[in-house]
Amino acid sequence: MDTRERMVGERAPWRPGNGLVAIPLAAIALIAVVDILSPPDVHLGPLLVVAPAFTAAFAGPRLTGLLGLLSVLTLVSIGLARGVIGTENLIVQISSLVALSLLLVVFCQVRERHEGEMTRVRFVSEATQRVLLPPLPEEAGPLRLASVYRSAEAGTTVGGDLYALARTSSSTRLIIGDVRGKGLVTLGATAMLTGAFRAAAHRQSALPELVAYLEGSVCWGLSEFTEGEGDIGERFVTALILDIPDDEPVLHLITCGHPPPLLLNPRRGAVPLQVDRPAPPLGLGSLSDTRYDAVTFPFQAGDLLLLYTDGLIEARDHHGAFYPLPERAARWSGQAPARFLERLWADLVDHIGSTPDDDIALIAVQRDAA
Incomplete structure (x- = not known):
């Protein structure tokens, strides 16, 4: 309806x-x-x-x-x-x-x-969700995408997780993140960060420059939204920022304290894209001399990339066991993005025995074989 x-x-x-x-x-x-x-x-x-x-x-x-x-x-x-x-x-x-x-x-x-x-x-x-977190397009360049967002707050559809997409002339840029905090502070930070990303990501600037710009925006925004409300070290945003070229079978990634994405392939299974030296979460980079270096990973035709927030991997069953994401996700690595997220979500709910009690954002990205 x-x-x-x-x-x-x-x-x-x-x-x-x-x-x-x-x-x-x-x-x-x-x-x-x-x-x-x-x-x-x-x-x-x-x-x-x-x-x-x-x-x-x-x-x-x-x-x-x-x-x-x-x-x-x-x-x-x-x-x-x-x-x-x-x-x-x-x-x-x-x-x-x-x-x-x-x-x-x-x-x-x-x-x-x-x-x-x-x-x-x-x-x-x-x-509010349609404005802050509109559904991602099903196609962006050579990519096929699907997204899921579930808020843990009863009766609402907006929480502390975020995602956004922007196109450049030759690539697709994505961000997924988790705002630490609650209430209006969370919504304000979500609106500020997604707005800053959409305003800057379509430019041809390098990925490290984009992340540095987002770091400055988050530092300014959090100080404005939360002035006088606790220590600055308690206010930050974990995030993944990606740039996926249209004409190269790779992806460029900067991790800012966020769980690593999962690369899935029917032959190779599920492989976490771990970064040796991740950057600190956005909002904390100014506390030290932070350098943002993009890491390149293969992303070939037919590969499926899963981006997620920590609500997925921190979900527990009634025995206290965490959701085994790589093992379960590998079962459906050959599915299209939308079908993959449907199967993954149904399996998560079955693992927990109820709906999750934390915000969860999921993005599935697949490079078209054509």
């Missing part, structure tokens, strides 16, 4: 749950018939409260109020049929049923208001 269709005030004309209204209607009819036919000392009228109570579980305040009114009218009809309409007992029963029906209507109104607020929150969250 499109996000716009989930906004408050736009409801589908029919809900599958509305078919359940036959159950309380049948209950009202059954209780009425049995009560009228029962001996004088047997009274089933109070059971009519079941109808509005059951309706409140799946319907809104209008339908719940309607079933409550129908229950009250049924109880009055039972009193007339049995000749006890003016008795104190029946008056108490009617009053109690009216009060309970009104309470159920109020409950439904409060619930609908809360659901409306949650719908608006989800809509804003999804719109």
Whole structure:
């Protein structure tokens, strides 16, 4: 369903749950018939409260109020049929049923208001993600790509992980990162870093110059967003920055404190692209004399490259065992990027036994054999 269709005030004309209204209607009819036919000392009228109570579980305040009114009218009809309409007992029963029906209507109104607020929150969250982290294109030059992003925060789609892509005249540049922090600081740093990358990555400057520019942007941005909030050493962004030429079977990589990417091939299996001397995370480079050197790795036609954040490799099963990424990912190294990420995510959820409790960003990149 499109996000716009989930906004408050736009409801589908029919809900599958509305078919359940036959159950309380049948209950009202059954209780009425049995009560009228029962001996004088047997009274089933109070059971009519079941109808509005059951309706409140799946319907809104209008339908719940309607079933409550129908229950009250049924109880009055039972009193007339049995000749006890003016008795104190029946008056108490009617009053109690009216009060309970009104309470159920109020409950439904409060619930609908809360659901409306949650719908608006989800809509804003999804719109924010589309601005900060739009899905990567399926193709970029000779590359085929797929991406997955899952936020650990309940009810949101934006977290502390980030990724972005930019094209130059002869290559594709990618960044994937993890902002250390939480709350608005994380979103501000994500917006700042992805914006800086998109603004500078399309230029023809060398990869080390691009990373140095991002380091300066992060240092400035984090000091602006988090001024007076703890030590600077606690604010940084781990990142991988890649440049993949269109006409060479290689990739150039700079690692800034981020987990190494995984190169997959049906013949060679899964190989982590380890860098001997990785640079410090972005935001910490100014604390020392940091030099950014790009490392070149083979990336041939048919190879699949997996970029990920640490939420993937730090996921544990109920025994405390970490997710064995190289072993599992090698099983699907021959798949297309989108299918590969589908299989990997399903296997991760199966390993954990539930959805992950940390932000996770995944990018699969494959060089087209053509």
